[in-house]
Amino acid sequence: MSKQDPGDRYSPDPNYLERRVAAYLAHPSVRRDDDHRPATNADSDELRNATRQAVVLAMLAGIISGGLIGGSEVWIRQGLLGGMEDLAWREQLPYWTGFLVFTGIISAIEIAFLYWVALRGVVRVTRNVGLVMGKEGYPGLFARGMARGALEFPSPRVEFFGVDPYAYVSRWRLAARNIGYKMKVGVSSFLLRVFARRVAARLALRGMVPLIAGPLYAAWNAYIVWRIMREARVRALGPAAVDAVLHQALGEGEPPDDRLASAILQGTGEIVRRGCEAHPNYVYLLSRLCEELGYEDEIDVKWNAHCAALEEMKDTEQARVLAVLSVAAIVGSKTRRGQKSLLREAAKACGRQLQESKLKALRSGLVSGRAIGFQDTQLAYSSK
Numbered sequence: 001m002s003k004q005d006p007g008d009r010y011s012p013d014p015n016y017l018e019r020r021v022a023a024y025l026a027h028p029s030v031r032r033d034d035d036h037r038p039a040t041n042a043d044s045d046e047l048r049n050a051t052r053q054a055v056v057l058a059m060l061a062g063i064i065s066g067g068l069i070g071g072s073e074v075w076i077r078q079g080l081l082g083g084m085e086d087l088a089w090r091e092q093l094p095y096w097t098g099f100l101v102f103t104g105i106i107s108a109i110e111i112a113f114l115y116w117v118a119l120r121g122v123v124r125v126t127r128n129v130g131l132v133m134g135k136e137g138y139p140g141l142f143a144r145g146m147a148r149g150a151l152e153f154p155s156p157r158v159e160f161f162g163v164d165p166y167a168y169v170s171r172w173r174l175a176a177r178n179i180g181y182k183m184k185v186g187v188s189s190f191l192l193r194v195f196a197r198r199v200a201a202r203l204a205l206r207g208m209v210p211l212i213a214g215p216l217y218a219a220w221n222a223y224i225v226w227r228i229m230r231e232a233r234v235r236a237l238g239p240a241a242v243d244a245v246l247h248q249a250l251g252e253g254e255p256p257d258d259r260l261a262s263a264i265l266q267g268t269g270e271i272v273r274r275g276c277e278a279h280p281n282y283v284y285l286l287s288r289l290c291e292e293l294g295y296e297d298e299i300d301v302k303w304n305a306h307c308a309a310l311e312e313m314k315d316t317e318q319a320r321v322l323a324v325l326s327v328a329a330i331v332g333s334k335t336r337r338g339q340k341s342l343l344r345e346a347a348k349a350c351g352r353q354l355q356e357s358k359l360k361a362l363r364s365g366l367v368s369g370r371a372i373g374f375q376d377t378q379l380a381y382s383s384k
Helices: 006-010 016-025 044-080 089-129 137-151 171-202 206-250 258-275 280-293 303-312 315-330 337-349 356-368 374-378
Strands: 352-354 381-383
Touching: 006 137, 006 280, 016 089, 016 137, 044 089, 044 206, 044 356, 089 137, 089 206, 137 206, 137 280, 206 280, 206 315, 206 356, 206 374, 258 280, 258 303, 258 315, 258 337, 280 315, 303 337, 315 337, 315 356, 315 374, 337 352, 337 356, 356 374
Parallel strands: none
Antiparallel strands: 352 381
């Protein structure tokens, strides 16, 4: 396996905007120190405050833009054109043109503001967590990952370490997902404005458009920014959880033999494939695993052939495998059904049972800033 920069594995061809935002996040004035490992000193209250402030600003932007757009429509219709009831559509055309241009300008300003709010929130999260972003190695991966998260870019269509994270995703689903990401902030905000206006028209509530549009836009903005901030916390806090679990699972006790190392790599590779996205935390996890295990080949994932081998392992070895698989399942954007199914398979082979509620609590703890270690992962399993 080539010694390729993990940042290049994750995003080999970043566009201009991604490069600029990543460079900004990696700038010495934004970075807190020069360490090359993520810290684990997250302040849960500060993380909540950063998210809360970003959401409030997004809501205010929605209320203001909704009021301006809705209010301008009422003013032009009723104040300038006397209601427009008797005007033919050709006579109304200048109004519609002017209104749509005005709506587009306000929406563009609002969207730019939302991105600024999101980027500001991401900086607060990374500073609080102590995540270090530079130009080379893992810091480069962190910078690009956080930049794509702040910009709401979808995960890139790449393979890494021989693992295809989109092995189980059909082409039409990939296309739909990409369209959804592009619409989430920009197009969807504009369509929401048109929808709100049309609904108000059908309900004969044009005079109440400012009252309806403002809260509706505010709620949508809040949802978008909340999603961005939540993902930023996952991307910032995930590497610390990976380091803590791998340190105890691989760095303490006897070094893993070939059978144990293969089971860990195979299981993690399959978890990544079932995660259905090229998440930067997956790249980081596989990078660290290959580094710790001295593995230099591409991973040819054949999980079914290795799952049965868990039955023959010692309890301590089984615990090490389950710990790594568990942290792999919680550091992506979400814990998917296929990933939980794999954990159930692995637990069954180890004579244990997955406690999904405790796995969910483990994920919630990660997002809230709680340190996740080896022993925490073991709480997600019970003996049969």
